[in-house]
Amino acid sequence: MTLLQIRSLTHWFGGLRAVHDFNLDLLPGELVAIIGPNGAGKTTIFNLITGVYVPSQGEIRFEGQSLIGLQPHEIISLGIARTFQNIRLFKELSVLDNVRIAHYARTHYSIWEALLRLPRFGQEEQRVRYEALELLDIFGLADLAEVPAKSLPYGQQRRLEMARALAIAPKLLLLDEPAAGMNPAEIDQLMDTIRWIRAEFRLTILLIEHQMRVVMNIAERIKVLDFGQTIAEGTPQEVQRNPRVIEAYLGEETIL
Amino acid sequence: MMKKTFWDRWGTPLILLIGFALSMALPASGLINPYIELVLKYIGINIILTISLNLVNGYMGEFSVGHAGFMAIGAYVSSILTVWVFPAAWEGVLFPLALLAGGIAAGLAGLGIAFPSFKTRGDYLAIVTLAFNMIIKSVLENLEVLGGPRGFMGMSKLTTLWWVYLVVVLVVYLARNFVYSSFGRGVLSIREDETAASLVSVNTRQVKVLTFVFSAFLAGLAGGLFAHELQFINPRSFTILKSTDMLVMVYLGGIGSLGGSILGATVFTVVMEGLRSVLQLLNISQEWRLVVAPLMLILLMLFRPQGIMGLREFRFLIPLQERSEAIQKARETARTQRRIGEVRS
Structure with a gap:
């Protein structure tokens, strides 16, 4: 098929x-x-x-x-995930957040669970954090997790963009x-x-x-x-x- | 090491508790005079307003110029409830409900604005919110039941310092939880690159509407506190000038920062109150205060567009799991898990 x-x-x-x-x-x-x-x-x-x-x-x-x-x-x-011809990272945000944002659709808690920090929020956030860091580790970017994306050299930005695309699963x-x-x-x-x-x-x-x-x-x-x-x-x-x-x-x- | 973890875990709640005790004790003991108490309340109300506007203008990068309209809705709705609806004997107990209702009403108005404005491109929001602010003012001026241009009165002084304190703490907590969540990251991604955000699965429309409604709700809460402090509100309290004050506080403190919002609101309130005394002393017209806020905005934009904090955050406002040490620890765990996964397969 x-x-x-x-x-x-x-x-x-x-x-x-x-x-x-x-x-x-x-x-x-x-x-x-x-x-x-x-x-x-x-x-x-x-x-x-x-x-x-x-x-x-x-x-x-x-x-x-x-x-x-x-x-x-x-x-x-x-x-369906994609990368861009001219890299389009979220430049001011951290490397980790760049990948975590791509988890948006696969993060399952409501706005109320987020505002009141209910248990499911904690579990989901932990899962997303680990998954994102694992992906970054695969691309050799885990040590740079907290660095703003704009400060990465070109090659690493390309790799981050690929990691972000893969975070969509x-x-x-x-x-x-x-x-x-x-x-x-x-x-x-x-x-x-x-x-x-x-x-x-x-x-x-x-x-x-x-x-x-x-x-x-x-x-x-x-x-x-x-x-x-x-x-x-x-x-x-x-x-x-x-x-x-x-x-x-x-x-x-x-x-x- | 143990000591540090104790303070990381319990430091903030402990300080908050002491703060609450002080907010009850200080006015009662007569240690601070009523004027200082009033200024402290204004600081609190302005912190809420600044956080509210910062979510939209700072974190999300959209531009609202009419947040005074939401404040007006919160002020009028909560006042109608405490004056006309709630039995006088119960108004003290029911005050939080009035505040909440004011916030919800403002949030609903925010929903009504967000839907059409976010359907199209971002620049529309500034125009729509400007019009909204003006419409709210003229509607209130023409509603004779609510006193029309003369205003609405009869509220008891329900806004105590400790109520302001409680609401501020709650608002900071909720805003922090929002910002450090999947939704909050969505908000930031919209500011950075909206198209890219939607192409990594962020439902940008949902995030924008949620943020705007939440922001309007907070402005409504502040309006309720404001009304029950002054005990008298009229449509002129909620003009575009009030919205301008909020803009100044946001850009003074720094966009995209809760700590910045707190600082910006505090500095701005103290400066404006200080100016009042200085102008009085020099026998100069108080009208000059109206010049200062826009002037501050222009100077800020020219010389320090990032404000006091500029995208940075105080450590105590960052959730434990998001602090640097926690991320490093999570990184090690993730790394180990991956190695185990590799060995298994």
Whole structure:
């Protein structure tokens, strides 16, 4: 059974067609990449899946349930987490709070239990605290739990963002250019991390990436977008040989 | 080590208890004169108002400029109850109920405002609350049953120093519990990045409405205390000027800090009262006091936008589990649990 099913997804920004007739079937456990030049509509697809935009046309289903019309937090609560192309941490807040905030939907106490500090509040807070710290420990950030997120160096901010996404306990993880701004050594490490969390948390991953090296290495299937249209799809080897891809994507690189 | 844990656990309750005893004993013993007692009560009422506004403007980063409207609702509702509804013999005992009713009425008004304002973008809140403040004032001026512009009177002096003290302690406790909860973290995440907050599962609409209603409730409580101190209220007590005072206290003490709210309210009240005496002494018109608050706001924004405390918090206001030592301990426990988990699998 497909985990995420997207059918003829189309989105217009005024007169600009950002996404045109996009289709995708994501099976549980898969790692699929979406690539394409800047402005090809990749991030828009993530924004459509997570409810930031309501699509002009088309259908998105997660585990059979339609996501159209749901609020972002409702969609996230179903088990879809994402990271952002330009890191969007809560900069002034502590590393720990950044992760704990992502527990919002899975924290079960009422406002009254919180205001009066009833037993369930204490139990839940303790659980959230431990779970958040365990995640931070996995990403090597536990010692920095009380530090404001803005004071972390770039690489650690990227890792914190991934830890925060995992705190949602997602089934599907959407990674938006996780390798942006990384050097080759960091990219190697990132690929290891992605492989590892995928196995450890039994994740299905949809990846947007600019770095061909990352995509060719870890994706099982690739969809290539250009001007909102899907121009090719297949295994990394198939895509690499596709003349339309070379023209649209790799061609651009050779010109540069 | 043992001694430190004892103080961490019992220090605050003990000090609170002594404070309560003092709030009862001092006025009764005649150690402080009625004027000082009045100033202390104003400080308490202003602390509640400042915490109330800080939740919305400081913690959440939205901008309300009409909190005096909620204070007015609390003041009028509680006064109507003690003057018209409660039997005179029982009004002392039923006073907390009147305060609570005033708070709830203000909270309901807050709910009515929050729903439409938070449906759209954040900037609307300033406009909506400004209009709300003005509407409340004109409605009260035109309600002849409540005395219209002449105001409403007949309340007994039910606001004793110890009542103010109790309510302040309760409000600080509830606000602290709110701030250090999942909801409070949601509030902070909205201030930082609202879209990102909703994309890590925070129900931003729910958090905004809850916070605003809670904040309005607190302003209503303060209104009830205020009315039963002055024993006379009129619509002019709750204009935009009163709201401006609250803004000054929030930004003076520091946004996003309960300790800052307490300090800001205290410093502001003392300065304004001090100014009253100075102006009287120099034979200058008291009208000049109206200039000082907005001026303070401008100077603060220019020279110290973070206020006295600025996002920091007093240690005694941080719950035990959230203090640095507790987090470190939890970190070790979490680490051990993870190692055990790894060995098992």
